[in-house]
Amino acid sequence: xxxxxxxxxxxxxxxxxxSLSKSDLDLHGQSESHFPLSPPDAVAYPETTDEVxxxxxxxxxxxxxxxxxxxxxxxxGQSQAFSGGVVVDFSRMNRVLDxxxxxxxxxxxxxxxxxxxxEELRATGLFFPVDPGANAALGGMAATRASGxxxxxxxxxxxxVQALEVVTAAGEVIRTGTAARKSSSGYDxxxxxxxxxxxxxxxxxxxxxxxxxxxAISAAVCAFDSVGDAVATVIDTIQCGVPMARIELVDxxxxxxxxxxxxxxxxxxxxxxxEFHGSDTGVRxxxxxxxxxxADHGGRGFDWATMPEARTALWTMRHNAYYAILAxxxxxxxxxxDICVPISRLAEAIEETRADLARAGVAGPILGHVGDGNFxxxxxxxxxxxxxxxxxxxxSDRMVERALAMGGTATGEHGIGVGKLGYMAQEHGGxxxxxGAIKAALDPDNILNPGKLVPPRT
Amino acid sequence: xxxxxxxxxxxxxxxxxxSLSKSDLDLHGQSESHFPLSPPDAVAYPETTDEVxxxxxxxxxxxxxxxxxxxxxxxxGQSQAFSGGVVVDFSRMNRVLDxxxxxxxxxxxxxxxxxxxxEELRATGLFFPVDPGANAALGGMAATRASGxxxxxxxxxxxxVQALEVVTAAGEVIRTGTAARKSSSGYDxxxxxxxxxxxxxxxxxxxxxxxxxxxAISAAVCAFDSVGDAVATVIDTIQCGVPMARIELVDxxxxxxxxxxxxxxxxxxxxxxxEFHGSDTGVRxxxxxxxxxxADHGGRGFDWATMPEARTALWTMRHNAYYAILAxxxxxxxxxxDICVPISRLAEAIEETRADLARAGVAGPILGHVGDGNFxxxxxxxxxxxxxxxxxxxxSDRMVERALAMGGTATGEHGIGVGKLGYMAQEHGGxxxxxGAIKAALDPDNILNPGKLVPPRT
Numbered sequence: 001x002x003x004x005x006x007x008x009x010x011x012x013x014x015x016x017x018x019s020l021s022k023s024d025l026d027l028h029g030q031s032e033s034h035f036p037l038s039p040p041d042a043v044a045y046p047e048t049t050d051e052v053x054x055x056x057x058x059x060x061x062x063x064x065x066x067x068x069x070x071x072x073x074x075x076x077g078q079s080q081a082f083s084g085g086v087v088v089d090f091s092r093m094n095r096v097l098d099x100x101x102x103x104x105x106x107x108x109x110x111x112x113x114x115x116x117x118x119e120e121l122r123a124t125g126l127f128f129p130v131d132p133g134a135n136a137a138l139g140g141m142a143a144t145r146a147s148g149x150x151x152x153x154x155x156x157x158x159x160x161v162q163a164l165e166v167v168t169a170a171g172e173v174i175r176t177g178t179a180a181r182k183s184s185s186g187y188d189x190x191x192x193x194x195x196x197x198x199x200x201x202x203x204x205x206x207x208x209x210x211x212x213x214x215x216a217i218s219a220a221v222c223a224f225d226s227v228g229d230a231v232a233t234v235i236d237t238i239q240c241g242v243p244m245a246r247i248e249l250v251d252x253x254x255x256x257x258x259x260x261x262x263x264x265x266x267x268x269x270x271x272x273x274x275e276f277h278g279s280d281t282g283v284r285x286x287x288x289x290x291x292x293x294x295a296d297h298g299g300r301g302f303d304w305a306t307m308p309e310a311r312t313a314l315w316t317m318r319h320n321a322y323y324a325i326l327a328x329x330x331x332x333x334x335x336x337x338d339i340c341v342p343i344s345r346l347a348e349a350i351e352e353t354r355a356d357l358a359r360a361g362v363a364g365p366i367l368g369h370v371g372d373g374n375f376x377x378x379x380x381x382x383x384x385x386x387x388x389x390x391x392x393x394x395x396s397d398r399m400v401e402r403a404l405a406m407g408g409t410a411t412g413e414h415g416i417g418v419g420k421l422g423y424m425a426q427e428h429g430g431x432x433x434x435x436g437a438i439k440a441a442l443d444p445d446n447i448l449n450p451g452k453l454v455p456p457r458t
Numbered sequence: 459x460x461x462x463x464x465x466x467x468x469x470x471x472x473x474x475x476x477s478l479s480k481s482d483l484d485l486h487g488q489s490e491s492h493f494p495l496s497p498p499d500a501v502a503y504p505e506t507t508d509e510v511x512x513x514x515x516x517x518x519x520x521x522x523x524x525x526x527x528x529x530x531x532x533x534x535g536q537s538q539a540f541s542g543g544v545v546v547d548f549s550r551m552n553r554v555l556d557x558x559x560x561x562x563x564x565x566x567x568x569x570x571x572x573x574x575x576x577e578e579l580r581a582t583g584l585f586f587p588v589d590p591g592a593n594a595a596l597g598g599m600a601a602t603r604a605s606g607x608x609x610x611x612x613x614x615x616x617x618x619v620q621a622l623e624v625v626t627a628a629g630e631v632i633r634t635g636t637a638a639r640k641s642s643s644g645y646d647x648x649x650x651x652x653x654x655x656x657x658x659x660x661x662x663x664x665x666x667x668x669x670x671x672x673x674a675i676s677a678a679v680c681a682f683d684s685v686g687d688a689v690a691t692v693i694d695t696i697q698c699g700v701p702m703a704r705i706e707l708v709d710x711x712x713x714x715x716x717x718x719x720x721x722x723x724x725x726x727x728x729x730x731x732x733e734f735h736g737s738d739t740g741v742r743x744x745x746x747x748x749x750x751x752x753a754d755h756g757g758r759g760f761d762w763a764t765m766p767e768a769r770t771a772l773w774t775m776r777h778n779a780y781y782a783i784l785a786x787x788x789x790x791x792x793x794x795x796d797i798c799v800p801i802s803r804l805a806e807a808i809e810e811t812r813a814d815l816a817r818a819g820v821a822g823p824i825l826g827h828v829g830d831g832n833f834x835x836x837x838x839x840x841x842x843x844x845x846x847x848x849x850x851x852x853x854s855d856r857m858v859e860r861a862l863a864m865g866g867t868a869t870g871e872h873g874i875g876v877g878k879l880g881y882m883a884q885e886h887g888g889x890x891x892x893x894g895a896i897k898a899a900l901d902p903d904n905i906l907n908p909g910k911l912v913p914p915r916t
Contacts, residue, residue, distance in 0.1 A: 102693050102802035125697070145642040156640050158649070159617065174888040179865030180798040181830045182614055184603040184653055184873040185885055186911055187893045191616070191649030195642055212699040235560050239583070241670040241737075279699075285739060340638040344560035372639045407637030415642040427643055430632040434900065435645045441899035442892065453644055 003041050003084065006062035010044060010086070013054055017045040017092070028087045032134075033075045034333045034383065035419070040067065040081035047092045049165060049173055049204040056202065057171030059086055059447055067449050068198040070140025071113065075336050076417030078144060078197045083450050088202060090139055096120045097205070103179065104210045105162055110139020110203050117208075126210040129154035132413065133319045139203045145195030147413040149246045149318065152238075152371030153277065154211060156413065161194050165205035169443035177207065192438075197415055198449040200442050214277035217245070218287055219311040220304035222272045222294050227251060227354075229297040230270050231347040234370045236293045238343075242286050244371060246275040248318055251354070253365035254325060261324030262317040267301070272370070273318055275311070276304070318367075325365045325378045332380040335392045337364075338420075339403035340374040340412030349406060353377055353399055362388075362395045374412030416453045424455070461499050461542065464520035468502060468544070471512055475503040475550070486545045490592075491533045492791045492841065493877070498525065498539035505550045507623060507631055507662040514660065515629030517544055517905055525907050526656040528598025529571065533794050534875030536602060536655045541908050546660060548597055554578045555663070561637065562668045563620060568597020568661050575666075584668040587612035590871065591777045597661045603653030605871040607704045607776065610696075610829030611735065612669060614871065619652050623663035627901035635665065650896075655873055656907040658900050672735035675703070676745055677769040678762035680730045680752050685709060685812075687755040688728050689805040692828045694751045696801075700744050702829060704733040706776055709812065711823035712783060719782030720775040725759070730828070731776055733769070734762070776825075783823045783836045790838040793850045795822075796878075797861035798832040798870030807864060811835055811857055818853045820846075832870030874911045882913070 029039035065085025090111035132148035147156035163177030176189035224230040368375025410423040487497035523543025548569035590606035605614035621635030634647035826833025868881040
């Protein structure tokens, strides 16, 4: 590795768009969760695919690590340069290149955020549905295989990325997928890059699937006596084929936190937060079916509203829930958990987690994308208190053990990075070695986001 | 390669379930399309995953090619042993292992056919939607990334395979994916194996996503003056968010063939064949919206029926269309085309294809999954007439050129095998070499379905 020579070469091409300032390096060494500061050697701000290819070729020549950066909102340390090297910040590649209305796709650069794309789409009658909460960059969302509140209806990034342009470890530009909606032509490289966390290449362009803005939207909240009743309601609703756009669970601890933070006055019991999309008739029908099922399971206070203001308040509250929970204990940092289990085991997984956290004395309000079987306990820790950190990490370990024992996964949507690396062998067995073989074939010098996702190079 | 030693070793394990009979070898050397007979050296009939692993280990040791076989209905020569070796016939691995109703998934062995699975599901209220026409084995459908008439609503095999068990080139058993509906844990190996045509491993178990049987189903046909009018209707309908379950185009030549074969009396103009799934209200609403849009584009004779008999007749007719077309010219074989383009270019692609075929004097009725932009011209040839074969192949080449120029793909659902290998470099550029690198990493001795999909090993 010859970092200085690489930086000299990059300076020639990028000029002031190669930053070595301490504040910039520190900014790109931060994480939204509990990982330590890890400033890279430099931050590059490319404006074109050719510049990204040049950066990769230079770094490949000098064996310098390259780490992609969207908005820095990943939660498992994916965008941190723990081995040093160059962080490629895509914030200047933030153009919507094309919106093909008849084909219902948009071509975007990786630095476009999901909110910026939807702003641009507003007048077209189309929208991009994947919503992880944070206003993340779409390149990062693809690299993380992000999802969020709407996945139950519209799928994850896996389902909504149709094609990619990628710069390989050698600095070559390739295209995966086509402008057609489906293809049986060869290995699904698009799916391979979605969720690869920058370890196989840098995404420089995305073709994303758009959906028609629904004619009608309604939102609702519903209180339950127990998590079990709420989850049983979700299972029955899905089985009845009600195409809910969002169905979120907040447990009583989360309700308490959001009441305080967002000035709500929900009763302090588990709640489902819901959204229905469809025609006027369809939305009414969906809400009625849901209401009847919820009543069967003791749901209370179910009421649905089509007023945009009420909806916005509800989802703003849900999106701020992570910050609301952190604010409930000033100064705390979060160890964020993200397990996903078969929905038939979800109530059990949540109840066991709550009991375990109570026993361990760890504060961890729970919220979840229950239609997918995915939930988060936000474990709050004082970063000065090593004993507390150890208790929280050990509770997080047990959550993953529980998820794997139920046939689930260590991460529904946050990815691996370094935070979940320790579970890969157990979750994937021989499949993890296969991932390592693919990584070695496509990035033989291990310069693309080294130390993340795959087994350590031996 | 030491085929004889491999067969001796396999005989010890499989006994009579290793077949060397000429009739069996010939049966497994056949194709539904125009490829020449290519009998393998032996056909193995494993009953368990362990036996498949053993077969792979033996063949790896002796460097003998291994080719998977479901029902032999692939159309691009995928299951033919052009390099000899052992065909692994999964017909004895045909059990539905588990149906998890709350989780809406089924675990099946690869030899289960889609109709057998749906028969087993009948009483559960669930069904498996992917329908390529042929009653194919689900392992083969996954390996081919098959789709068909319902992909517009329910997606392709890419979207409906949640997890796999796979035997690798070394004879190791791995699992990809989990029982949870989503995961961000590592590379998407499930998606990598779906569509890999047996070149990376043998699928020995599938976890498939099920859907609720719709409360109501209605079907319809609608005649149009031109393909352009029919396609414009499809685009408007999709943009209005009507969740059609099937929307199929048959051109006038196909109408003529199915009229003769299935005793229908459709007017000889392009038709859309439709199916709507939903609640009683929803299906009525969908049909009304569609009817209004079709009328705007000159659609005639639109009428929808909820009678199961009428629906069955309609889709039996559609599924038999390939055979109807072949029967329209007794003794002919088919060169089947399968291009897929952005839907905005579909009418143009079909009209140019029709004009080109007329000019070239090639008979090629067209039918298509128009909601996906995917259509087939069934090019009929006399296998004794080399000039005609050359004309048809050259027309097929031009179809692919046209599709690629429009941003589409050489194959929407039939896959590559050997039939579409010649288009891979042009369609994928550097991505094809990347596929070759992945293949070399996972199957270094090139024994898994050699000669298919990836670049020739240099």
